[in-house]
Amino acid sequence: MDKKTELMKHAVRLFSLKGFHQTSVQEIADATGISKGAFYKHFDSKEILFVHVLKLHHQEIMTEISNSQASFADDSKDIFKKKLAIEIERTLSNHEFFMMVFKDFTLTESETLKDVFMELRQSTITLHKTILLDTYGASIDPFLPDLVAILEGLMQQYIFVLVFEKKQVSISKLVNFITTTIDAVVNNLDCMEPVLTDAYSPASTIAEGFQQLTKKIKASETHQEKLLATLELLKEQVEQENPQEFLIEALLVYLKQFAFIKNEVIYLENFL
Amino acid sequence: MDKKTELMKHAVRLFSLKGFHQTSVQEIADATGISKGAFYKHFDSKEILFVHVLKLHHQEIMTEISNSQASFADDSKDIFKKKLAIEIERTLSNHEFFMMVFKDFTLTESETLKDVFMELRQSTITLHKTILLDTYGASIDPFLPDLVAILEGLMQQYIFVLVFEKKQVSISKLVNFITTTIDAVVNNLDCMEPVLTDAYSPASTIAEGFQQLTKKIKASETHQEKLLATLELLKEQVEQENPQEFLIEALLVYLKQFAFIKNEVIYLENFL
DNA sequence: GTCTATAGGGAGATAGAC
DNA sequence: GTCTATCTCCCTATAGAC
Structure with a gap:
């Protein structure tokens, strides 16, 4: 194999693993078994190597x-699907490389930052699950993870496009568009099969809800004991055979007073 | 204002401007008007400062x-829309910060890399426009940019979720889901208003198609003159009052033989 | 809390011998 | 083409005086 190709192969691997900035020319050269000086005989700079890889x-x-190639039986939609499949498969099989952007950003060395990202992401997902349930009712349950993916995909993509193309559109127009899109999908759910089935069951959902709340309360600085005790009592009631509804309601109302866990409480409420 | 808050404010601005790694503690301290040494009395490290900001x-x-707050007239869908609007507005108003991931990745100093990104992105968009048109017909024209956004948003989000949650799903299931989603949207277009109306007109689309092709041919190394001449002839024919259809067709077939411009040619073909 | 000075460690890229 | 040695630059973080 050509040395140039070999360098590129190792570069892809290292970039994928550690990110672009976190990978030094020295490392690429070492991996290929040549010196740093020799590297520059093949590529004028690290950046140019990267452009070639891209x-x-x-x-x-x-x-x-x-x-x-389309087979004879394929209609236009089959061809569409085939092409999508190729793009997705290819991207997934190089996913480390395409996720490089994030690797580069989150310093993989530190676990702290990764944890923070996870926590914030989880909180956002919970928010979106909640507002979707509130709007479309509990019947969308089996599709909840998929609908969250659709909602977040749409929002992110539009924000990205608007920023990058420097377009000005009215937010309300955009919001209407996104809502109508989700309406269309929800109305069509009968003909669909969920993709993101995360071993979904009401019991596990409730457990998840409690767990998130506990975590969030423990992470805060105020009223820890009080809130944890409340949560414990709520759990007991929920798990009882003859729960006292008024008590559950009261506890939920009480918990909702604390703004920093309000979303999580509302989410949990949906399943009780 | 608290020095700590002041440091965070300047950090956000600088991170947004140059990315996390490209911003040094020195710069943040300078902007705030204190020394680098003093910075470390407020935050243990640059990373911890960043976590606070996040x-x-x-x-x-x-x-x-x-x-x-929901007003009395609001139904559940109005509330949904209000919440989406807040999230989108807030994200957009801090968009520099949220785009930091990319700033950090693409070294803003070098224009080369930015150009390459743009070129590849354009090429991908063209591909998606083409396959959408081929599948759903020319009637979706006014919604083409929006449908591309939806398609790309869905694909990216699913790829992201699958990779991050390390889920295994069959590609064909995913492809079916995405296709059915887009079907639902396309069937519902009558009730929708496009968001991304990029001064869309057949004439400008054709011009754009030619321009892209010219660019791509000039960027390549082989058959430049031959292909440019073909393109010139095609342009002449298209702009003529009585174009010779067989000639246009022949030229298109000829151009399509060159794999590296095939997608662009097919895209152009849709509008002739 | 703030400063200056400095430790201590890479990084990208080049020079010049072979 | 490849090597070693080196230049130049910038970084995070700390030490110690005030």
């Missing part, structure tokens, strides 16, 4: 999609 | 959504 990846996907 | 941002959005 273009190669892109070209490979494009070529494969162009060359995908 | 959490603050998140908390602000969450609090605002929790506190959003």
Whole structure:
């Protein structure tokens, strides 16, 4: 194999593993078994190497999609699906590379930052689950993870496009569009099969809700004991055979007073 | 204002501007008007400062959504829309900060890398426009940019979720889900108003198609002159009052033989 | 709390011999 | 083409005086 290709192969691996900035030319050279000085005989800079890698990846996907052959039985929608499948498969099989952006950003060394990201992400997902349930009712339950994915995918993509293309659109127009899109999907759920079935069951959902609340309360600085005791009592009641409804309600109202856990409480409430 | 808050404010601005890794503690200290040494009396490390900033941002959005008041006339869908609007507005108003991930990744100094990203992105969008048109027909035209956004948003989000939650799902199931989702949206377009109306017109689309092709051909190394001449002839024919259809067709077939511009040619073909 | 000075460690890129 | 040695620069974080 060509030394240039070999360098690129090792670069992809290292970039994927540690991110672009966190990978030094020295490491790439070491992995390939040449010196740093020799590296610069092949590529003028680390950045140019990266550009080559990027273009190669892109070209490979494009070529494969162009060359995908339709069989005679395929209608236009089958072809559509085939092309999507190629793009998704290819991206997934190089997913480390495409996730490099985040690797580069989150210093993988520190676990702290990763934990923070996870925590914030979980909190956002809970929020979205809650507002979807409140709006479309409990019948969407089996599709909840998928609908969250759709909602978040749409929001992120539109924000991205608006920022990058520097477009000005009215937020209300955008919100209406997204809502109508989700309406259309929800109305069509009968014909669909969920993709993100995370071993979904009411029991596990309730447990998850309690767990999140406990975590959040423990992470806070105020009223820890009081809130944990409340939560414990609530758990007892919920698990009892003859729960006292008024007590559960009262405890929920009480918990909701604390703004920093309000979303989590509302989420839990949906399943009780 | 508290020095700690002041440091955070300047940090946000600088991180947004240059990315996390590209911003040094020295710069943050300078902006705040203190020395680097003093910085470390307030935050143990640059990373901890960043964690504080992240959490603050998140908390602000969450609090605002929790506190959003519904008026009496609001039904559940109005509330849904209000909450989405808050989230989108807030994210957009801090968009520099949320785009930091990319700032951090793409070295803003070098224009080369930015250009490459743009070029690849454009090429991907063209591909998606093409396959959407091929599948759903020319009637979706006014919604094309929106449908591309939906398609790309869905694909990216699912790839992200699958990778991050380390889930295994069959690609064909996912592809079916995405396709059915888009079906539902397309069937519902009558009730919708496009958001991304990029001064859309057939004429400008054709011009855009030609421009992309020219660019791509000029960027390549082989058959430049031949292909440019073909393109020029095609342009002439298209702009003529009585175009010779067989010639246009022949030229398109000829151009499509060159794999590296095949997608762009097919895209252009849709509008001729 | 704030400063200056400095430790201590990479990084990207080049020079020049072989 | 490949090596070693080196230049130059910038970084995070700390030490110690005030």
